[in-house]
Amino acid sequence: MADKKQYTLMHKNIPVADIELDEATCAISAIGPVYEASHIPVGTPVKKGVIDRAALNDWWKGRAIPASRSGIKNALLELNLATTQKLLDKCLGLSLSDQYWIRPIHSDIQWSEINFFEHSFSEDVGNILFGRGSSSAQMSLMSPDNTSDGWLKKKWKIIDGKRCLIKGGSGATQQEPYNEVLASRIMERLSIPHVPYRLLVEDDYPYSVCEDFITPQTELISAWYIMQTMKKPNNVSVYQHYLNCCEAAGIPGIRDSLDRMMVVDYLIANEDRHQNNFGVVRNAETLEYLGAAPLFDSGTSLWFDKPTAMIGSKEKLSCKPFKNSHKEQIKLVTSFDWLDLNALQGIEEELRELVRGSLFIDEARCDALCRALKGRVDALTDIVNTQRTVYAVSDCRDDVKEDVTYSGSEKD
Template identity: 20%
Template sequence: MPFLMNKNRIALCFSFNKYGSIDFIEINNKDLLPEMLKDGNIVYLHKWLRSRCIDLSRRNARILLEQLKINNNSIDPVMYNKGTSLIDTFWIKYNESEAFNDNNLYIKAFDTKIFDIALNGALQSLPLGINTELTNIGSFNKAWSKKGNNWWLYKLGSKKHIYAELFTYYLGKSLGMNMAVYKPLSDQNLITSLNFTDESISLEHYFSFKYAFNDTSYNESTVYHNMKSIGLHHSYLDILLLDGIVCNPDRHEFNLGVLKNTNTGNLVSLAPNYDNNLALGAESNLTLYLLREYLDTFGLPEHQIKYINTLSQDLMLSIDTQVKTETGFTDLDTTDIFNYFNQVIIALKSYQSC
């Protein structure tokens, strides 16, 4: 019978029937489990495991599975990888002799072959066993790389995607918001971000964390109410406000989450703001709709007044110059973005004066 482990502690045990479906769960340590597994719901364990699977719509993901002879479905890659992921310390134990460090991706050596096939689709023979990519979710081609003791996520994108991610990062930092760290690379098709989890701090996506609350529907008002009940509403509103300012239409249950202590399961904080590469019209028209919707729903809480007072065209120009210098995107036309930001500043100042 396999065990779902958190480090070297059993969180739950489960079994499969002859058809490959989970037919039994027994909880051993509820505090260590993700929120959606704490009720021992078999269907939710299936959903949680599948949610950890590499995005099969990515061409390079399918190449990776083919090279490793893994079935192209949403459960086999996760089970092959023993459930391990570079966002937490959960893993599936099959043999009594296994220990966490035998399956700990955080201390695993970096493998360039796995990296190259996941990021670029480079065909080559691959080492067998667990790796960092089979549970690296998301629709853009990406891969983990290790620098010293730190893991960095490398992500492919167009100039517009990379500009949007970097600009939003620097803007959020300038406003004093909690942002995941991003850096440009010499390859103009790539951007990298520092993993903000480690062996002591895990990320639980809102997809799972919402089961800590009675209302599990996903809309901004419900999430706000839930976050307010645990004192994280200010941090959540900061993410929504920045989404409105940079016109990011892509906030969802897998780029919003919380950080937890891996030893206790206790809540630490809201996860930093990350995944903004679809902002600033990277794949859609720039519009004030998201900002106006935010203001209509939440207004401007007192703690956010300082952000609005910091915004200016000079700040936007400074960040634009920094991003273009660091990326080499000197030919990228950002006229529409500046016109949009002028509208943003006018809208926010007008709202303040009402």
Template identity: 40%
Template sequence: MAFNTTVKEAAALLGVSVGRVHQLISSGTLPAEKIGNQWFLDDLDVSERAKSAPKGGRPSSRLSSDAKRYILMNRTHEVFGFSHSPSTGRFLEIFDIRDPSRAPLSIVSPRGAAGSVKALDAWWRHRSIPASRNGIDAKLRKLGLLDPAQIPFESLGLSLSDQYWVKPEEADIAWEDINFFNNPFSDMNLKPASEGWEWLSEVGLNSPDNTSDGALSKRWVRQGNSTTLLKGSGLLGQEAYNEVVATALHKRLLSEDEFVPYELVQASHLAVSKCGNFLTDTEEYLPAYAVKQLKRKPNHFNDYQHYVDCCAMLGVDNAGEALDKMIVCDDILANHDRHWRNFGLIRNVETLECRPAPLFDSGSSLWCNASDAKLLEKQWNYSAKPFYDDPNRQLRLVNDLSWLDPHALDGFVEEAHEILAQNTSLAGRLDAICEGIQFRIDRLLRQL
């Protein structure tokens, strides 16, 4: 956020009085920071309100006649109140900030005085099924909804990636009775292949699938006392197998608490990847995207240094070590999708202590998005993330390789070949993929 707009300037832009601007600041509707004796407002929020809000007076009935008031909860903790319009899907205001320390990062101002409706909307949308998910348009029509961001309200916004949920303001509901970590949800078992399989069948019901992000198909199931995430693949079905290859690599190089293990299971006629939830019922996942917004990046810092610095603000002093291992493993796998929401921290909701999250979601790798012709050209480069597109430049960010045992990689290419060979769709690509893995290993080891 950029707090540069004065109260007087905001009043002129919004066409309201200075007193009304102070009311909007006090209610949390407009984020602001006090510097000395003067308030400064967030530029973007003022601009957005100027475009959409009525000029002065009470909010129009068109925008607020169906508004519902909720309390954003983090497990058993009341974080802040907000209002939301079911008909438009818009968040209208944030009010009564009670526990800013447990708010989603970057929604509440640094001093906890105000919250950003725009940031709340963005956060909510990233907890929702994306519009790019296969089949979501038909599902929305069936549910009578217009926007995937409306779906999480069907299950109070509950998730298995954090402990947040929304409680209607006057409702008598307890987290212990409704959370998905400890209570049943719609689909309790993995159905056998003979019964068929639909990825979105539980969406819109009381299910954590309502808050599963990402473009690839996903579905949560409960097996006994544990929750398990099933994840599909693209056209060739390679991504699920890539997750198992990544698990084989991580087992060779990392300790058990540094990665999430995946395995293959059969769902109808599909081979999908399966992994357990890496969170307990007292923890939440903080994506790196949110962590890096804790402070403005100094001009002399690169993104790697800035993220490590932001982690230190949360008491995490081993973020650099975790990043080094992530970069090396992703480089071997040619992972082209390690975006800023695919790594991060785990925070204990009760103690607020943080630690690096284990490595997960490595399926978009091993040139799965390359055409056969491109792959057979044996160009083993790829577009890296998150710090630099150039994998060579990103690899140079690694500060310490003393943890890497070269002998642990002996036989890995053969193991990867054995896993990928189970997917007959990869038959014409398999040798080229494995040759590429060996190339990347050799290149890495030359730097030791």
């Protein structure tokens, strides 16, 4: 039919299933034969060999640029498209986060010929998203920007042969890029696996820049999709459910990685560690889980959208993904034995140096941020010391109990 497009959903070189896309909406309107069930996107239910179409559609739509993306309305006007969903088939669904794509049903095109990891791509979409317009008369929509997540303006660019994500800030303070770099430096000091960010300033506006940590052999699977692999009982917390799902899948090191994530998010007062900006990495060919993804996407922190007078405020900050307050979420950390908070000595002055010269963060805001950051380090130090004291007292009591038991048995 003229209003339907036929494709095969591919996982790198492996055909997964035939699908039909509605041309008007770009939604999956039908699913044909399944060729390789083990390669169906994680968290998508399959019953009696049939893929749940609604779930696969949610996954497919989730690959598109969200409607909340900064500047997206103007970009769609320039691209002459009704929705960001219409961009998906323009790049065959290819991404720089995983190895899924769609191949026209009668095509013999190979992943090795078109993937963005090994081939150049158009910057037209990225430039339009940044409000700069297309650089060429013949606009190309073959871009990984079509499948980038998040609400901040961002674009992929090849820099010195590396696939790099450039991401902007928001509002009057444009603070998110500085926050990304600071979080990266905190994690470096604490030896926490993370994606390194650096600062780029263009036309006085700050941007964060990071290299893609996914390779042609690996892929990122967000916590959200891992948590769809099992039904969550009502009496099990989101935190425990995620641990249970990871354990069932044989994913190593998750509890330790969550301890580190929650510590970092406490320190930077992160308000938006949602279930799609942390997760795990697996080998796209063998399907072996390699472990937790390095931490990334920490910009919505440090009172980024609050007026200066509210920085460091004792008011409850919003928190994700396991509790709605950092005070409660930090209690989920199972061990601080790895944590050396002395490594953060002077981190507030590093923040001061980072924002020096910014047209968006004045001296008063800088002072408030530095005080607040030091306050977070001090508060966490108190929490850690209190826990260590409690454990020490508990160990002492256990020793006393053992001594008493031993003495009693000797009297007998």
